[in-house]
Amino acid sequence: MSIRPVLEQRAATPTMEGAGVHLHRAFGFQDPEELDPFLMMDHFRNNDPAKFSAGFPWHPHRGIETITYVLSGSVEHQDSLGNTGNLGAGDVQWMTAGSGILHQEMPTPDAQGTNHGFQLWANLPRDLKMAAPRYQDVAAKEIPEIQEDDGTRVRVIVGSFWGKSGPVDGIAADPQYLDIFVPAGVKKTFPVDTYRRAFAYVFEGDGAFADASAPSGVLLEKEVAGEEVNIRDMSGDRTLVRFGTGDEVTVQAGEQGVRFLLISGAPIQEPVAWHGPIVMNTREELQQAFAELRNGTFIKPAH
Template sequence: MNIANVLTAYSTQDGDGVNISRIPGFDGKYLDPFLMIDELKSDDESDYIGGFPPHPHRGIETFTYIIKGGFEHKDQMGNKKAIKAGDVQWMSTGKGVMHSEMPLSDTQDGLHGFQIWINMPSAEKMRDPRYQDTTEQPTPAVTNEEGVVFTALAGNWQFENHTLSASLQSLAAEAVLADVTIPQGKCVQLAPLKQKKVMVYVHTGELITTDGQVLVTGKLAILKPGSEINLQAKQHAGVLILAGNPLSQPIAHMGPFVMTTQEELKQAVSDYQSGKFGSI
């Protein structure tokens, strides 16, 4: 596995005082086409009980994956869903979405999940929004003889002799995502993916690379294009694999809006302030 860069998540807050770990990519330098990786992981409800009250988005896709606990999603399109452990939710916000994500009241054992932002091609940023989740079409998963669990969250994947096709198939920039659980000492090998940007994020335990480098929780390894994926768990590990094709376009970012030019960004703010995003 050929690693080009390793980034480290840092602690911050978002929403109503929610404590998260974040790897930002709004400069387009390392993560393109991804814009941000946020991980929420806590057994203390004070870290997340405030949730994410109603707020707008334009020009991005949000990808939410819950490992433990859950959120209730609401938006101005009329969607109201409980997103629980194992569920994935995707919004292609296009020209505008208003939504909220609040912790489920019956969450007892803490919360662990992700929200990942994917940039949209400039020509698609003003199309109508789209929504999809996996509450009625569970994410496909397979467990091999060594106890490795491979879950296809979005897109198509080949794991050993298994082809897994997630119900989410139309992410921007041909993005695909998977979650892999690896018992201590066991390995996972995948052939090079077709996407030019491939990254591995350690959310649980530790990995050890083929050259002896240790990747601990909160580390993101960005692979060189065309690299195979070779994961060995130093400790029982949970790993997200993210892949997509860089858009290589300018990024104009302000809070929940990501456009291509400053003029488009000013228009997004104006449209929101004038009520064009609707309400929940």
């Protein structure tokens, strides 16, 4: 087994999207090869409805898939195919934009005024860019959760892990998407397919991820012994951790435990032409998509 090296740790960037939704961008609109097949991930968490209630009014997508995971509050959605729905706490939605879709997503608060969740964009390969669009909504109760004796919990959103398979399937990027909690003082190792790009996104507590450059786990041993660790070695709230190649990720939870998403997928390795909500392979395809938006032919008839 080989530990994946930590290539980079960086804080998510505050930004606004839609009609003024305040959120943090873990990555996106930078180098599309960095985390291929994933293009972008936004973390929305706010307890002031004035900063999210205007939502994401009608807008287009083409050439991508989106995976939306709600932790608190809800997200109401509606699309040009006539689909409507409401994602509640723990629910997941996968949308294949394919040849083109128009939709809106309107976040609503829970009883405490909070709305919290994530949206991940996955690229589509060239031969599926113009596939028929579709949705899949998955209720929280359908998502398997693994409970370990040491208190570790893993929700399997997409893919297979430790004998459990997530209910969301058919995503072209064939991702593994896990929501993991490791309690305080626990060191845990998670297998990751060697041939996938992988990242973690910490959103509660903090933890230290082992690095291949220190295979003896020096940093982790310091954590266990209670010795001082440079804060730069720790990944805290709203931190993206990019990994290199290898087949396992090891984390030592901090004093409050650590909760993070661990996501991996097979690289597509194709050219990317990207502007806003539309991602194609060439500039000409991108120009065509925006021309179709202007002339009303963006939405294709069902086959």
